[in-house]
Amino acid sequence: MNLRKIDKFQMDDSIRMVLKEDITSEDISTNAIYKKDRLAEISLYSKEEGILAGLDVFKRVFELLDNSVEFTEYKKRWR
Secondary structure, three states, rough: OOOHHHHHHHHHHHHHHHHHHHHHOOOHHHHHHOOOOOOOOOOOOOOOOOOOOOHHHHHHHHHOOHHHHHHHHOOOOOO
């Protein structure tokens, strides 16, 4: 899933706008679980067969938050 550069620039503006709005409020639960100086692992699972859209945006959000993020995509067919 490679985005064209122009698409990435356009997407970055939208992502930053949403993050700016969302990050200004503190989430007590998240802050209690995740510490700034610790690594975290995130897994995204589907409970049913279907089409996963927006994975490139999902990945880019985390890249914008931390440019050292590692993203590994595993695909498993249901049948």
